[in-house]
Amino acid sequence: xxxxxxxxxxxxxxxxxxxxxxxxxxxxxxxxxxxxxxxxxxxxxxxxxxxxxxxxxxxxxxxxxxxxxxxxxxxxxxxxxxxxxxxxxxxxxxxxxxxxxxxxxxxxxxxxxxxxxxxxxxxxxxxxxxxxxxxxxxxxxxxxxxxxxxxxxxxxxxxxxxxxxxxxxxxxxxxxxxxxxxxxxxxxxxxxxxxxxxxxxxxxxxxxxxxxxxxxxxxxxxxxxxxxxxxxxxxxxxxxxxxxxxxxxxxxxxxxxxxxxxxxxxxxxxxxxxxxxxxxxxxxxxxxxxxxxxxxxxxxxxxxxxxxxxxxxxxxxxxxxxxxxxxxxxxxxxxxxxxxxxxxxxxxxxxxxxxxxxxxxxxxxxxxxxxxxxxxxxxxxxxxxxxxxxxxxxxxxxxxxxxxxxxxxxxxxxxxxxxxxxxxxxxxxxxxxxxxxxxxxxxxxxxxxxxxxxxxxxxxxxxxxxxxxxxxxxxxxxxxxxxxxxxxxxxxxxxxxxxxxxxxxxxxxxxxxxxxxxxxxxxxxxxxxxxxxxxxxxxxxxxxxxxxxxxxxxxxxxxxxxxxxxxxxxxxxxxxxxxxxxxxxxxxxxxxxxxxxxxxxxxxxxxxxxxxxxxxxxxxxxxxxxxxxxxxxxxxxxxxxxx
Numbered sequence: 154x155x156x157x158x159x160x161x162x163x164x165x166x167x168x169x170x171x172x173x174x175x176x177x178x179x180x181x182x183x184x185x186x187x188x189x190x191x192x193x194x195x196x197x198x199x200x201x202x203x204x205x206x207x208x209x210x211x212x213x214x215x216x217x218x219x220x221x222x223x224x225x226x227x228x229x230x231x232x233x234x235x236x237x238x239x240x241x242x243x244x245x246x247x248x249x250x251x252x253x254x255x256x257x258x259x260x261x262x263x264x265x266x267x268x269x270x271x272x273x274x275x276x277x278x279x280x281x282x283x284x285x286x287x288x289x290x291x292x293x294x295x296x297x298x299x300x301x302x303x304x305x306x307x308x309x310x311x312x313x314x315x316x317x318x319x320x321x322x323x324x325x326x327x328x329x330x331x332x333x334x335x336x337x338x339x340x341x342x343x344x345x346x347x348x349x350x351x352x353x354x355x356x357x358x359x360x361x362x363x364x365x366x367x368x369x370x371x372x373x374x375x376x377x378x379x380x381x382x383x384x385x386x387x388x389x390x391x392x393x394x395x396x397x398x399x400x401x402x403x404x405x406x407x408x409x410x411x412x413x414x415x416x417x418x419x420x421x422x423x424x425x426x427x428x429x430x431x432x433x434x435x436x437x438x439x440x441x442x443x444x445x446x447x448x449x450x451x452x453x454x455x456x457x458x459x460x461x462x463x464x465x466x467x468x469x470x471x472x473x474x475x476x477x478x479x480x481x482x483x484x485x486x487x488x489x490x491x492x493x494x495x496x497x498x499x500x501x502x503x504x505x506x507x508x509x510x511x512x513x514x515x516x517x518x519x520x521x522x523x524x525x526x527x528x529x530x531x532x533x534x535x536x537x538x539x540x541x542x543x544x545x546x547x548x549x550x551x552x553x554x555x556x557x558x559x560x561x562x563x564x565x566x567x568x569x570x571x572x573x574x575x576x577x578x579x580x581x582x583x584x585x586x587x588x589x590x591x592x593x594x595x596x597x598x599x600x601x602x603x604x605x606x607x608x609x610x611x612x613x614x615x616x617x618x619x620x621x622x623x624x625x626x627x628x629x630x631x632x633x634x635x636x637x638x639x640x641x642x643x644x645x646x647x648x649x650x651x652x653x654x655x656x657x658x659x660x661x662x663x664x665x666x667x668x669x670x671x672x673x674x675x676x677x678x679x680x681x682x683x684x685x686x687x688x689x690x691x692x693x694x695x696x697x698x699x700x701x702x703x704x705x706x707x708x709x710x711x712x713x714x715x716x717x718x719x720x721x722x723x724x725x726x727x728x729x730x731x732x733x734x735x736x737x738x739x740x741x742x743x744x745x746x747x748x749x750x751x752x753x754x755x756x757x758x759x760x761x762x763x764x765x766x767x768x769x770x771x772x773x774x775x776x777x778x779x780x781x782x783x784x785x786x787x788x789x790x791x792x793x794x795x796x
Contacts, residue, residue, distance in 0.1 A: 165249075169223075188205075188206065192218070194218050198498070209221060209222045223237050236268070277336070278373060282364045285320055298361045314443070319360070331346075346402075368421060374405075376402070379399070416452065429471065430472075439451060445535045445538040447538075451466075458486070460493060467497060473502075474501065474546055475490050476541075477504075504541060553581055558574060578594070655746075658692070658750065659678075659699075661743055662675050681747045691722050694718060698713055714726070755785050
């Protein structure tokens, strides 16, 4: 078995620029003749990590990790020594020489087989990206997909730059084609290009394809957008559920979606230059931003923005700007992204439309500001997209306050709504390292909702104490605790989560969503109750997870669990779904639950009106309050009589 020659290894060591290599992972600055950065191995504000260009070593005075620059690459990218040597050789244009091995043949054979499989996968995806691109650009089969992408405002230059492609409608073509090219059926079955249930069926048949590359520019996966078949007789029956709009490659040896970002290879140069990155929601948004000259744009890959992705961007960026869709799912994702950035010491902001306080003329002048990047490019053009990206940025804290006001009823008369709106910002405040920054945020929260600073401060201290208590479960909306693998933690039940009507209702709805053959009850639930009418934070988390599953056409248990942030809630959901208690007469259970929650909300508003009537006797608002009370009385009567 061949191995890298000592001569080649020495050449790699001699020619490797330690500062250039380290700069691929951390932001270095020169102080006192040495290069310094914040350590990538532990959280810190003041850099104690140093790199020696002469010795080609690294060391952290905080956590005491150190070694050669080759060790550093191995640690950062989780590579073996030969893999790190190969990576550095490619980085500096060194042709490696191999020699025959005299070591343990079994271990070397396993290592070589692993490396060979990765190389084969890289080569397969490289070739398929070219083949799919040919189908898009040069064949009649791809004409409809090409017309679609160009109708969205994407030009040929961007199509070429992003290596867009098209997978033929024939679901069996690709498997036959690759078998004919000499690939084995066993290799193809785990390549990520075919259905896991039907190995001969192409995963992306009849879809517009987006090539997903790693930071070195190697194609590692594809994302496919559904396009209706051009032939009428191939179209699904009107009663059939449409396929999911987007599907992504499954994870393989070369692709981990939580550690990869779409267009990262194309964005790195501009991120390095500007020290800023735009994080969009999807493929089309990234294409639109790059075409508008905003080439430091990337996107997560069908998942929430992860800690690993934040740490990856932190190697080059000093600021992140979220440019998500202006719908409910997009706004929820932006909040999660803000907390993830703050947790990983990556300052961030959000592109947001003018709020309700903006003047009518301002909103009219900036109608494009209510769209996502792809829609702005298509409907308003490049200049409008550039203006949105540059002129409608607000800082993360201001966005959270705006979001809290949109979700909760924070009118002066709504005590509960104010308390919920204030608590919404506490997870963000808790992540700040500086006490000065925390106090400033607490003061700003108090000013935003017309409250005493001391009262907000007292509530925050109670919140912080509860989060640090081992006896308390932590909800996803009020925590950024590091996410664990749902397949590992899902079976762990945590009885500390208090079961209530809202949580039981959402669990029953979610059970129906992942149960094969069962009626999907979430659309009925969503039509009856909006997310801001759900108060329990665990119930909100399931609501959001179901919203995301519907958005991406997901209905499996693994997919739902992957979108539930809290490990305690995952464990509870697995237990309750396994018990079967929420599968019995689930339609009636959901209907009764909706009625109960709506009744509770109406009764609470009824009590608030009575309080206001006692305190506002003789004012002009009394007539409106009495009219609202009569309507609520009638709604409650109808609700109680409903079966």
